[in-house]
Amino acid sequence: MQTFKSLNDFPILLAPMVGLTHAALRKSLDQYYPRTSQVLTPTEMLNSRRIPGQELGQTPQTVLNENERNLHPQILGNDEKHIAPTIHKLHEWGAKAIDINMGCPVNKALKHNYGVALMGDMKYAGEVVNIAKRNSPIPISVKLRAGTQDDRDYLLNFCENLIENGADWLCLHPRLAHEKRKGTADWSQIALLKDRLDVPIIGNGDIQCYEDITEMLSSTNCDAVMIGRALTCKPWLITEYAHKNGYDLTQEQLQLIPRNEYEEYQIYCNFLMDFISNCFDLFIEKEALKRIRFFVRVNHVWLNFGHSFVKGVHKLNDRSELIDFVQMKKENQSIKIGKRTTLRY
Numbered sequence: 001m002q003t004f005k006s007l008n009d010f011p012i013l014l015a016p017m018v019g020l021t022h023a024a025l026r027k028s029l030d031q032y033y034p035r036t037s038q039v040l041t042p043t044e045m046l047n048s049r050r051i052p053g054q055e056l057g058q059t060p061q062t063v064l065n066e067n068e069r070n071l072h073p074q075i076l077g078n079d080e081k082h083i084a085p086t087i088h089k090l091h092e093w094g095a096k097a098i099d100i101n102m103g104c105p106v107n108k109a110l111k112h113n114y115g116v117a118l119m120g121d122m123k124y125a126g127e128v129v130n131i132a133k134r135n136s137p138i139p140i141s142v143k144l145r146a147g148t149q150d151d152r153d154y155l156l157n158f159c160e161n162l163i164e165n166g167a168d169w170l171c172l173h174p175r176l177a178h179e180k181r182k183g184t185a186d187w188s189q190i191a192l193l194k195d196r197l198d199v200p201i202i203g204n205g206d207i208q209c210y211e212d213i214t215e216m217l218s219s220t221n222c223d224a225v226m227i228g229r230a231l232t233c234k235p236w237l238i239t240e241y242a243h244k245n246g247y248d249l250t251q252e253q254l255q256l257i258p259r260n261e262y263e264e265y266q267i268y269c270n271f272l273m274d275f276i277s278n279c280f281d282l283f284i285e286k287e288a289l290k291r292i293r294f295f296v297r298v299n300h301v302w303l304n305f306g307h308s309f310v311k312g313v314h315k316l317n318d319r320s321e322l323i324d325f326v327q328m329k330k331e332n333q334s335i336k337i338g339k340r341t342t343l344r345y
């Protein structure tokens, strides 16, 4: 059986995000990761009630690139009848590990008693991991929040129970269920899990710049950090970290490390154009446009004059018009990428 360390030896992971963590983003980000590194790569969350009846590769959420790094699909589920065939199917599709979502706070997940709802029922959450483990030839991880109420002892007991039931590693996004993505992630809870538990712990929440990465790694001692929103804007966090910490990069990848604000913005524009191309290559036009618009809505918050990007991208419908628009924007020397901003999505 593979382990977290055999599947992942680079400490920056992309987060699973609905509408964002699809094949187009994975492909655009892939060029930033060291060629020789093992990297777990997520999918958007996949509903275990739907996967058994779907033809994988035919839905936007399950389209794959030719060379995916270690695929780590995330599933939503609470029932053996759905979880077992889902894991079987995802394994055949290429998954190297399965992640169980215990963090999703949207009403639909609460209504069906999965996502973060599972955190309110320790015994049942353990049973869900147990079901997954019994039915899986590959490792099982859990991505969870700090819980439904602020209670560190409960969080610790909850995680111990997941591990007893077979969770191979955990990823903590330390916000309470009701906080959604507002407020501030409490990294001290990542440190607590790392200190008290014997499985790899991945820390997640609010990383926006290189210093945030090194601060989370050193203050919590976590095994890796997971970044969501900021990687849609700043892919160079990966190359920059790799370069400063002794990982081998190709000559081309060394060009993907910005030396100043101007180069940050140039890399952002190139990344966006690559992402737009990938979306049109991988999805039908309507799906591509939906994903491109959402991508810019999430990442424009780091750009001054970002709203003009959002407006421009929302008006255009055609691949070459979109690429020309970003190419034209790339020449605007007054646009800069902020180090940190107030996160909205």
Ligand SMILES: Cc1cc2nc3c(=O)[nH]c(=O)nc-3n(C[C@H](O)[C@H](O)[C@H](O)COP(=O)(O)O)c2cc1C
Pocket (backbone or CB within 6 Å): 015, 016, 017, 018, 019, 020, 044, 045, 074, 101, 103, 104, 143, 173, 181, 204, 205, 206, 207, 226, 227, 228, 229, 230, 345
């Ligand atoms: C648009 C969006 C969709 C998300 N969807 C998921 C999801 O499907 N599964 C999940 O575990 N977390 C999901 N998240 C939460 C992220 O994985 C991550 O925990 C959160 O954004 C905090 O990390 P960040 O500050 O680096 O973005 C989503 C976040 C965003 C912004």
